[in-house]
Amino acid sequence: MNGPMNVLLTGATGFLGEYLLAELLERGHTVWALYRNASRRIDTIRFLGSLGLPYTADSLHWFKCEVLELDKRWDRLCQQHPGIHEVNTLLHSAASIRLHMDKSGEPLRTNLGGAKVLARLAERIPIQVHMISTAYVCGLVQGAIIREINHPPGDFVNVYEESKWEAEQLWHLKATLLRPSIIVGHSETARCKTFTGWYILFQAMHLLDRLMDENKDFNRLNLDIHLPSAPHATINIVPVDYVARAAVAIIENPDNHNKIFHLTHPDPPSHQWTMDYVCKRFNVGGIHFSGDGTSMTEPRNPIERMVYRQIKTILFHFSNNPVFDRTNTNHATPHMPVPPITQDRVDRLLDYAIARDWGQGPG
Numbered sequence: 001m002n003g004p005m006n007v008l009l010t011g012a013t014g015f016l017g018e019y020l021l022a023e024l025l026e027r028g029h030t031v032w033a034l035y036r037n038a039s040r041r042i043d044t045i046r047f048l049g050s051l052g053l054p055y056t057a058d059s060l061h062w063f064k065c066e067v068l069e070l071d072k073r074w075d076r077l078c079q080q081h082p083g084i085h086e087v088n089t090l091l092h093s094a095a096s097i098r099l100h101m102d103k104s105g106e107p108l109r110t111n112l113g114g115a116k117v118l119a120r121l122a123e124r125i126p127i128q129v130h131m132i133s134t135a136y137v138c139g140l141v142q143g144a145i146i147r148e149i150n151h152p153p154g155d156f157v158n159v160y161e162e163s164k165w166e167a168e169q170l171w172h173l174k175a176t177l178l179r180p181s182i183i184v185g186h187s188e189t190a191r192c193k194t195f196t197g198w199y200i201l202f203q204a205m206h207l208l209d210r211l212m213d214e215n216k217d218f219n220r221l222n223l224d225i226h227l228p229s230a231p232h233a234t235i236n237i238v239p240v241d242y243v244a245r246a247a248v249a250i251i252e253n254p255d256n257h258n259k260i261f262h263l264t265h266p267d268p269p270s271h272q273w274t275m276d277y278v279c280k281r282f283n284v285g286g287i288h289f290s291g292d293g294t295s296m297t298e299p300r301n302p303i304e305r306m307v308y309r310q311i312k313t314i315l316f317h318f319s320n321n322p323v324f325d326r327t328n329t330n331h332a333t334p335h336m337p338v339p340p341i342t343q344d345r346v347d348r349l350l351d352y353a354i355a356r357d358w359g360q361g362p363g
């Protein structure tokens with residue numbers, strides 16, 4: 001490390017952003033945290049307080065701004081916030097994580113628009129840029145090894161992945177591209193703010209559990225469902241604390257700058273492991289994998305139809321199965337093991353999610 005960084009962090013109030021912020025402060029860096037919502041900022045301050053952060057009064061500064069206005073408002077921000085002009089590092093975590101396009105044009109608006117705005121800002125001020133992207137910029141992949149390189153446009157599963165790929169094209173070789181896979185809660189506390197992605201699978205099973213409970217004549221131990229996916233394929237999940245720790249360690253070393261890093265799990269759970277876990281946890285049985293490219297069996301009665309509908313909502317999790325190469329990440333972080341995904345850890349992640357009613361309850 002070349003001494004402490006002076007970091008402009010976007011997305012500081014988000015799920016990953018909070019852990020990036022905590023990690024930067026713990027490592028002695030100064031942070032200028034961009035926020036847009038006062039109550040979200042207070043939640044983040046509370047979270048930092050629970051960790052005893054920040055250690056010093058002048059290591060964390062907040063400033064309110066919409067990321068899409070950062071370049072236009074920069075001169076005004078420099079007048080309003082003495083010291084902000086000294087930032088030398090930009091860690092861009094803000095994004096819209098909507099999977100499909102809404103009326104306002106999200107997620108493209110923030111994800112590609114934000115990348116363009118930051119490119120204009122970086123033309124005006126000397127700043128080293130690091131972007132949180134996603135490992136799924138590779139698009140839909142069945143079992144192939146995905147390297148830490150710039151990918152040609154893939155068969156994108158949703159607009160979100162495409163918007164992140166578009167953003168990467170603007171920044172390739174000009175910014176460090178940090179690509180997490182599916183981020184889940186903290187490896188010890190299980191704390192999580194966004195119960196999307198991988199959690200949806202378990203939320204669906206949780207709902208199904210109640211549905212089957214209400215229909216006593218339905219045989220929950222023999223659902224006889226065949227999922228069109230391969231049992232040995234994997235879902236790549238990675239704990240949020242690992243992603244933050246690895247991201248900060250990587251950007252601290254100038255040798256890593258402007259390269260690409262997969263912040264993914266080297267030993268992710270297989271679909272069969274996940275399904276065995278689901279069956280045990282929710283006391284169901286008879287869900288099988290019939291292999292890639294097969295079709296689902298037809299429901300035979302109304303209850304089965306509901307069960308199938310629930311299962312279908314999670315099918316996309318089982319259909320995209322890249323194997324992520326981590327050569328650059330292993331080289332950059334040789335002594336940073338990724339917490340293993342064990343039954344005990346998944347139990348804690350789900351207990352936490354259920355206690356918070358999958359994000360509807362208090363945070």
Ligand SMILES: NC(=O)c1ccc[n+]([C@@H]2O[C@H](COP(=O)([O-])OP(=O)(O)OC[C@H]3O[C@@H](n4cnc5c(N)ncnc54)[C@H](OP(=O)(O)O)[C@@H]3O)[C@@H](O)[C@H]2O)c1
Pocket residue numbers: 010011012013014015016017035036037040065066067068092093094095096097110132133134135164179180181182183184193194197
């Ligand atoms: N979660 C995952 O599984 C996952 C996986 C791979 C990569 N990633 C990437 O990791 C990064 C963080 O994701 P996350 O899960 O932490 O998402 P998140 O919880 O939704 O946080 C997103 C953050 O971005 C901010 N933001 C969004 N649009 C903005 C805008 N137009 N201007 C200013 N701030 C804006 C949000 O501010 P508010 O608090 O005001 O809403 C929030 O702080 C993103 O780049 C995402 O693409 C996430």
